[in-house]
Amino acid sequence: MPLKQTIDTCFDVEVGETGLSREAFQAVLGRARPGLAWLREVHETGALPLLSLPARDDDLAGIAEAADWLSADATDVIVLGTGGSSLGGQTLAQVGGWRLPVVGDLRAGPRLHFLDNLDPVSLAAAFDALPLETTRALVVSKSGGTGETLIQAMALLTAYEDAGLGDDVKDHILGLSEPAVSGHLNKLRKLLEPYGLRFLDHDPGVGGRFTALTNVGLIPGALMGIDPRAVRAGAARALEPVLAGADADGVPAAIGAALAVGYAEHHGIVQNVMFGYGDRLERFTRWWVQLWAESLGKQGRGMTPVPAVGPVDQHSQLQLFLDGPADKLFTVIATDAGDKGPRIDPALAAEAGQPEFGGRTVGDFVASQQRATVETLARNGRPVRLLQVSSVDAESIGELMMHFMLETIIAAHLLGVDAFDQPAVEEGKILARTYLEEM
């Protein structure tokens, strides 16, 4: 089933005075037309390579080869890289089983580890615990200049040296960075290439947080058995109405962008909650946080992304969502959970005083929770849109990711900010370097 978006519970008639009026929404949606025209134009000219990815297959053999190389005879594969150089891969890998309770740990094949947060204690412990001889590493940085990734790569080189594997580094590490350009220093390449190891090219035209559909996201996904073709087929589905020239009200991503921007402009609601139901959407919510925050948070504009996972966060954040300040717009991602999972013995259910559980599956319970969350949010005056997929698999995650990349780009157009830069974080990076020099 293709992604289905329902926005009925987003308007004042449903949620009361906190809700956006249909008229105000339509006015913002109309303003999305130039953004859609721009997307079509840059697709045609090739100026935004992201939009050509769903139809590409010339790079798939290289992606499969890299995943095979990393996993052959390996007990462990580590991925170094941060932000957009990690989160897309994490999202796809999770759909394949990585970092899922129990199944993640029991899965056959090499263990996959993303070291995206620089933590000195964890890094030392990881290098101590990993059997380095059978551990391969993918080191990812678009710019080649991110301090966290560079320092991790240096520490890894030393760990291999200390383990007596200094001459075999090229058999253990694969690099992924922008192609070398004369006159421009790529520090990661400068550090690693002398070891004779192989570098894959990061597409220079695809910004870090938009790379899930490139080798950056698809190699880690492939390591967990996620088929890159299926991911791209799903992405193509989300892009299709844009390329087909549909008007804004026929493009789900434009509708989502207009809702978020409409709420920000008309109601000052600048917190957006992504409530994904199911373990396989946990990393997706984190990927979306970077996409939404770093793309839109500029010049005093932008909306704060809040990730939540269901049902577990019903027992954590839902009280606040329902009864705290009415200052959030919600997106619930639901799956066809019904009829899935273990079926409950009626005798046990009766014994426990929960006869309604009897004969139902665990998925039936989750399906009723998804529905109840949407309805109680709306009843409590909280605007909520529902996104439904039949299940979280390679195709639906590709569709969700492309949907949100488009939604982000269109929202940036509506807000009048550049979706593709991140000027403010650069200041802190320069300062951190100064403080390091002073130590």
Ligand SMILES: O=P(O)(O)OC[C@H]1O[C@](O)(CO)[C@@H](O)[C@@H]1O
């Ligand atoms: O891939 P790189 O160049 O190492 O950058 C990692 C991340 O750092 C940022 O530049 C922000 O600091 C992100 O935009 C990016 O995804």
